[in-house]
Amino acid sequence: MTPHFGAGAVQAIDDAFILGRLLAHPLTSLSRARAALSIYEETRFPFARSVASFSLSTGWMYTFLEPGYYDGTRDGPGDDLDDRGIGACERGGMEEIKEEMFRRWDVVDDSPSAPQLWHEVESKLQALFD
Numbered sequence: 849m850t851p852h853f854g855a856g857a858v859q860a861i862d863d864a865f866i867l868g869r870l871l872a873h874p875l876t877s878l879s880r881a882r883a884a885l886s887i888y889e890e891t892r893f894p895f896a897r898s899v900a901s902f903s904l905s906t907g908w909m910y911t912f913l914e915p916g917y918y919d920g921t922r923d924g925p926g927d928d929l930d931d932r933g934i935g936a937c938e939r940g941g942m943e944e945i946k947e948e949m950f951r952r953w954d955v956v957d958d959s960p961s962a963p964q965l966w967h968e969v970e971s972k973l974q975a976l977f978d
């Protein structure tokens with residue numbers, strides 16, 4: 849997890865919440881540990897991986913190196929510069945990056961909380977062993 853999205857620690861806490869409860873669950877025993885770990889992985893891994901991917905790509909955006917996004921090109925002299933010397937191309941490119949950041953934050957904000965996810969995980973465990 850790179851640091852650029854400021855969300856890795858949250859993923860680590862959510863991982864620990866789910867994993868700790870799964871391993872400590874009365875239905876989990878040593879012989880069932882592999883199945884419990886599979887439930888953990890199928891429930892948590894895809895989302896945590898997508899946050900890691902957002903984080904990496906956000907770092908490239910911050911440094912204007914993410915393909916398809918503003919590459920740091922400054923407007924030329926005579927372009928429509930505002931009083932801070934920022935032109936239309938730079939303004940538009942930065943706006944696009946900002947919108948994409950907001951969109952990514954919404955994806956994280958809209959994801960289920962760890963306690964909500966726990967209900968799904970526990971149901972899967974019960975379906976296997978109850």
Ligand SMILES: Cc1cc2nc3c(=O)[nH]c(=O)nc-3n(C[C@H](O)[C@H](O)[C@H](O)COP(=O)(O)OP(=O)(O)OC[C@H]3O[C@@H](n4cnc5c(N)ncnc54)[C@H](O)[C@@H]3O)c2cc1C
Pocket residue numbers: 849850851853854855856857858859860
């Ligand atoms: C510069 C930076 C800034 C960040 N800023 C933010 C932020 O603002 N917000 C946010 O949410 N996230 C942020 N993150 C990401 C976040 O810190 C990580 O995603 C999170 O700490 C990962 O937690 P973890 O427990 O999975 O791994 P880690 O925190 O890496 O913990 C792994 C632990 O295992 C230990 N270890 C490794 N190998 C062994 C071994 N063989 N035996 C025993 N122990 C071992 C390590 O010493 C370490 O203590 C940032 C990361 C960085 C690098």
